[in-house]
Amino acid sequence: MSSADFAPDRRPVRLGVQIAPQHAPYEVHRKTLQRVEDAGVDIAFNWDHFYPLSGDPEGMHFEAWTELAAWAEQTTRIELGPLVNCNSYRNPNLQADMARTVDHISGGRFIFATGSGWAKRDYDEYGYDFGTAGSRLDALARDLPVIRERWTKLNPAPTRRIPILIGGKGEQKTLRIVAEHADIWHSFVDPETLVHKLQVLQDHAAAIGRDVSEIEISNELRDRDEATADALYDAGVRLFTLGITAPDHDFAAMDRWIAWRDAKNA
Template identity: 40%
Template sequence: MIRFGVHSGQQYANFDECLELWTQAEDLGYDWVSLFDHQRPPLGGPDGPCFDGPTLLAALAARTRRIRCGMLVSAVTWRHPALAASIAATLDHVSGGRLEFGVGAGGADLAYEQYGLPFPRTGDRLDMLDEACEIMRGLWTRERVDHTGRHYRLAGACLEPKPVQERLPLVIGGGGEKRTLRTVARHADVWNTLVTDVETYRRKKTVLETYCREIGRDPGEIRMSMTFRVVLGADEARAEERKRERLALLPAGSPDVGEYLAFGTAERCVEALLPYVRLGVRDFLLGLRPPVDRETMRIFAEQVAPELRRAAAGTDGPAPEDRVRG
């Protein structure tokens, strides 16, 4: 089954604004809404607003009914993995078993400098990610966990209550072909990455499948997820007008520009996303930041998602999401 979501982030000036977006996403029929887990994201400047991720996610999960509640993703630099596992289990209870918990090695964040937090070198963070995934899954599923690793040590550790879901979906974000995709092959239920060109994505998928074969895992057990941005309008003229408006909101040289997959009509968006459907992507997450582009959000839900669902119908084997949701 194909799913569509909104990646909302949490750079809002007040809670009601974010809650309104989540409520609208649920009403429009989206399957998923997610936050990230930055502390001081560079976009928005050194003093821009940003709520705490897990706290905000708990509040939003308690105020929604159906939609999957995602954390996309939590950096291993913020918390010991046992604490992250406890937060995730609590969130799963608050949401009634709707959580999908994402982790990553961490990237640019102004909090490291502003708050004086340590930011280990890349190799160490990737090692931490691999260990963290093993620890979290152990605490979610086993009575006691012992772990002696390079970065973490647990002795007879327990976590109760366990998550509501029999298998809480672990999402791993990133596309690094030497280390991150190897960790995805070992631990992930869902692999999420930012949009790339089709050939780059195809190569990364092949690398992931190779790692899976090396450890004897079926690549079909890992759900493929892609986050992207688009600007949509009722016609090309309206879309061009809206493109100018949206890009004018970004600071010069913003990396967000590269996340935009399409500017145009719903038909153009469908055309841009179809190659990824054929490659096996089954989660399409529309990135939105304040001021929220509600016109694009509505057009995508009403015109793009139905076409992609039809295109994907009949192409799936045993549904990975059935295994993921528990």
């Protein structure tokens, strides 16, 4: 296996900016979203949590899916999605319908990015069963086919085959689910670890007869330098994400990575 298996020449480098829905009034997030789209970022993400993940744990925070519906109306070009939806918080048929609806509002720009969930405070405060890491992954594996099937039944149907992004790095369960269902695999692992994880993913894909080149590889840029980004690129990453948060959104970092993306695609 080589990085070419995961990053065929036809796949460009893309940049996604995750705008954390915390620590500012909504009008600030709306202006940030516009700045991100106007700058030429490829994808705008938020996250599916109910409380801040950094800073004041009791600070301002907004719900992911209602915000995404607003983003779909407020933008015209950029793709959008949660990074990532928590499978535990909603019935899979409902998730499918919500995704289809945001897909239509956006005119076909929605990415269904999902995962098994991990933030115990969300579960405890909102009354969800936390279970175990294994049981949450089992539920994700069970629910993804339900979501796909519901998309075939909805009227109107989705505007396109909605891309599925799956986040996580576990080798026995997560990467097997990625091999079966994902169009995009997202993780935070370092370049050296990524090479090993991609081999595991290749093995899972081979076991089910999947062409691994169909899967776009995604990783995070925050707190990383260009040398690390170059190493991730060489390993096969083509979607790079950058997390920014209020009260001080770091547009300088965003502009820096846009320039790096454009140089890679030149």
